[in-house]
Amino acid sequence: MLTNHKIKILQSLDKKKFRQKYNLFLVEGNKIIKELKNSPFQVEEIYSTNPAEIDFFGDKIIPISDSELKKISFLKTPKDSVAVCRLKSSSILDASINIVLDGIQDPGNLGTIIRLADWFGIEQVICSKDTVDVYNPKVIQATMGSFTRVNVSYTALSDFLTGTEGVNIGTDMEGTSLFEFDFPKKFNLILGNEGNGIKPETLSSLSHKITIPRFGKNQSAESLNVSMAAAIITAQIFAKH
Amino acid sequence: MLTNHKIKILQSLDKKKFRQKYNLFLVEGNKIIKELKNSPFQVEEIYSTNPAEIDFFGDKIIPISDSELKKISFLKTPKDSVAVCRLKSSSILDASINIVLDGIQDPGNLGTIIRLADWFGIEQVICSKDTVDVYNPKVIQATMGSFTRVNVSYTALSDFLTGTEGVNIGTDMEGTSLFEFDFPKKFNLILGNEGNGIKPETLSSLSHKITIPRFGKNQSAESLNVSMAAAIITAQIFAKH
Numbered sequence: 001m002l003t004n005h006k007i008k009i010l011q012s013l014d015k016k017k018f019r020q021k022y023n024l025f026l027v028e029g030n031k032i033i034k035e036l037k038n039s040p041f042q043v044e045e046i047y048s049t050n051p052a053e054i055d056f057f058g059d060k061i062i063p064i065s066d067s068e069l070k071k072i073s074f075l076k077t078p079k080d081s082v083a084v085c086r087l088k089s090s091s092i093l094d095a096s097i098n099i100v101l102d103g104i105q106d107p108g109n110l111g112t113i114i115r116l117a118d119w120f121g122i123e124q125v126i127c128s129k130d131t132v133d134v135y136n137p138k139v140i141q142a143t144m145g146s147f148t149r150v151n152v153s154y155t156a157l158s159d160f161l162t163g164t165e166g167v168n169i170g171t172d173m174e175g176t177s178l179f180e181f182d183f184p185k186k187f188n189l190i191l192g193n194e195g196n197g198i199k200p201e202t203l204s205s206l207s208h209k210i211t212i213p214r215f216g217k218n219q220s221a222e223s224l225n226v227s228m229a230a231a232i233i234t235a236q237i238f239a240k241h
Numbered sequence: 242m243l244t245n246h247k248i249k250i251l252q253s254l255d256k257k258k259f260r261q262k263y264n265l266f267l268v269e270g271n272k273i274i275k276e277l278k279n280s281p282f283q284v285e286e287i288y289s290t291n292p293a294e295i296d297f298f299g300d301k302i303i304p305i306s307d308s309e310l311k312k313i314s315f316l317k318t319p320k321d322s323v324a325v326c327r328l329k330s331s332s333i334l335d336a337s338i339n340i341v342l343d344g345i346q347d348p349g350n351l352g353t354i355i356r357l358a359d360w361f362g363i364e365q366v367i368c369s370k371d372t373v374d375v376y377n378p379k380v381i382q383a384t385m386g387s388f389t390r391v392n393v394s395y396t397a398l399s400d401f402l403t404g405t406e407g408v409n410i411g412t413d414m415e416g417t418s419l420f421e422f423d424f425p426k427k428f429n430l431i432l433g434n435e436g437n438g439i440k441p442e443t444l445s446s447l448s449h450k451i452t453i454p455r456f457g458k459n460q461s462a463e464s465l466n467v468s469m470a471a472a473i474i475t476a477q478i479f480a481k482h
Contacts, residue, residue, distance in 0.1 A: 112466060119465055121457035144463040179480045215479050216362035222385040224360055225353065228472040231465070235473040236480065238456050239420045 002047060002068050010072045010084065016133045023087050025135035026072075029079035030054050032145040039148035041085050047072060048081035074137040087135060092153045095124040096186045097237070098166065102157055102202045103193035104131045104226060111142020112227040113191075118146035120234050125150055126188070128157045128202075157190075161205035164188060168206045170198050171229060175209030183237050191226055243288060243309050251313045251325065257374045264328050266376035267313075270320035271295050273386040280389035282326050288313060289322035315378040328376060333394045336365040337427045338478070339407065343398055343443045344434035345372045345467060352383020353468040354432075359387035361475050366391055367429070369398045369443075398431075402446035405429060409447045411439050412470060416450030424478050432467055 010026065012018035019025050024044065027033055030053045036043050043060055049069050051061045069078045099117055104110050110132050117125055132139060134152045143150075161168050169183070170190035190206065192198035198206075212224060212232055224232070251267065253259035260266050265285065268274055271294045277284050284301055290310050292302045310319045340358055345351050351373050358366055373380060375393045384391075402409050410424070411431035431447065433439035439447075453465060453473055465473070 112469065115463065116465065116469060118457050119453075119455055121455075146463070149457070178476075212360075212476070213479070214360055214362075216359050216390070222356065222387070224357065224472070228353065228357060228468065231469040231472040232476040235419075235453070235476060238454070239477065239480065 002062065002064055002072070007071050010082070014074055014137055016136070019087060019133070019135050024084055025087055025140065026074065026137055027083040027085055027140055028073060028075055028081070028137070029141075030081050031079075032141070033057075033081055033083045035145035035148045036083060036085065041088055041148060044084045044086060046081055046083045050080040054081065075141070090151055090153045092126060092155065092160070093124055093151050095122075095151075096166075097122050097124075098188045099125045099230065099234075100157065100161070100168075100188045100190040101125065101127045101131045102190060102198050103128050103196070104191070106194055106226075107132050107136045107138035108142050109194065109225070109227045110134065110136075111139045111144075111147075113230050114139075114143040114150050114152065115146040116227070116231055116234055117150045118143075120238055122234070123151055125152045126157075126160060127152065127154045128199075129154050157199075158201050158205060161188065161190070161202065167208065169208045169210060170203065170206040171211065171233070172198070172203075172206075172209035173211055173223070175211035177213045178210050178233060178236050179213065181208070181210050181236075189230075189233060189237075191230055194226055243303065243305055243313070248312050251323070255315055255378055257377070260328060260374070260376050265325055266328055266381065267315065267378055268324040268326055268381055269314060269316055269322070269378070270382075271322050272320075273382070274298075274322055274324045276386035276389045277324060277326065282329055282389060285325045285327060287322055287324045291321040295322060316382070331392055331394045333367060333396065333401070334365055334392050336363070336392075337407075338363050338365075339429045340366045340471065340475075341398065341402070341409075341429045341431040342366065342368045342372045343431060343439050344369050344437070345432070347435055347467075348373050348377045348379035349383045350435065350466070350468045351375065351377075352380045352385075352388075354471050355380075355384040355391050355393065356387040357468070357472055357475055358391045359384075361479055363475070364392055366393045367398075367401060368393065368395045369440075370395055398440075399442050399446060402429065402431070402443065408449065410449045410451060411444065411447040412452065412474070413439070413444075413447075413450035414452055414464070416452035418454045419451050419474060419477050420454065422449070422451050422477075430471075430474060430478075432471055435467055 046061045047064045167184050167187040287302045288305045408425050408428040
């Protein structure tokens with residue numbers, strides 16, 4: 001049953017403080033919830049207006065009404081179900097390619113980059129401590145389920161980048177053209193904050209700087225959004241590998 | 242002066258019906274408004290809380306208060322100024338590369354694709370009649386000013402695609418790998434709707450189908466967002482040209 005006390009807890013989970021307090025986060029929509037089945041994430045309970053589609057979760061499913069769903073959903077247009085999951089602590093894996101994010105603020109950008117990593121089989125995204133929380137409901141939804149397959153860790157970037165044996169490649173307006181750059185077998189791809197780019201202390205750990213050349217005549221074109229840049233660079237890595 | 246009557250008109254401009262009735266649309270923020278100066282767009286008036294930054298617009302500027310700005314802005318966090326511009330009718334140019342959109346619904350996706358076209362110097366985006374309106378305030382803001390430089394036209398796609406001498410290249414799950422495809426000098430790149438892809442009647446005009454290969458082991462990864470796909474494909478065109 002969905003008690004008022006429970007509703008209050010679920011509604012608080014859009015804030016990191018409460019996600020950590022209760023050790024819980026939400027996943028919405030049967031399409032994404034299905035992917036939790038064979039994932040390392042532990043599902044506590046699923047409040048659903050359409051349980052038939054996800055009946056393999058058995059007695060974790062608690063049928064609710066549309067109006068109850070509206071109360072616990074963070075979406076403007078609530079879908080069918082809301083799964084309550086446990087946070088998962090994650091440690092850094094030894095991966096050949098890491099996407100490293102330095103202060104990404106927009107939940108949509110982080111979610112899209114995780115989805116992109118999943119598409120290209122990049123196993124790990126490493127985030128600076130000031131990057132938006134992966135368990136933010138907007139991030140989770142933007143990953144379209146890819147958060148179940150990509151390892152996302154938060155760490156002090158400069159320690160990670162100086163301690164790693166991989167080559168550190170960052171984006172910079174003054175870098176080598178992406179299209180003329182040869183990626184090594186093992187490296188970290190560092191992407192900076194939406195407005196301010198890579199932080200000075202992170203820049204100093206870079207061994208290579210690359211840039212996406214601008215072919216338009218109009219030099220006033222705003223630089224590309226960080227998730228678009230990530231897509232273009234990642235595709236180039238695999239185009240050449 | 243910002244009369245109540247005027248406020249009502251400006252507030253109505255988030256709807257296509259009223260943009261067409263008044264022949265007007267809004268552009269927000271000095272950063273983007275500056276780009277209107279040397280553009281083909283006609284600025285009627287600019288309501289501004291920070292006119293000094295855009296004083297070259299002269300007596301088109303009408304100083305307003307923060308609370309007045311709040312009333313006319315469509316942004317959650319209003320910026321500094323709102324420019325009222327005339328709609329511009331556009332005819333289809335003879336361009337070597339056209340991005341062709343078949344039923345794109347999300348304003349952010351259309352805006353991002355226009356910004357991407359501008360970055361890579363693609364002069365024209367051709368939209369099916371059911372694609373979201375370029376003068377939708379969310380599209381305009383997502384272009385970051387690129388709408389002033391890219392020609393965006395709406396037309397019946399099947400007529401355009403069968404009448405054009407360019408090669409029609411569309412994205413499809415069953416296509417040739419993007420990374421193995423050689424783009425001709427002159428072509429149309431067709432991208433489909435977020436959920437349903439390219440319409441059957443449009444598919445029949447394609448001469449080539451391409452796909453972005455998925456390198457991830459997990460075949461359940463959702464297909465990439467259309468603006469991410471556009472970024473990856475467009476970059477490949479220029480990587481090879």
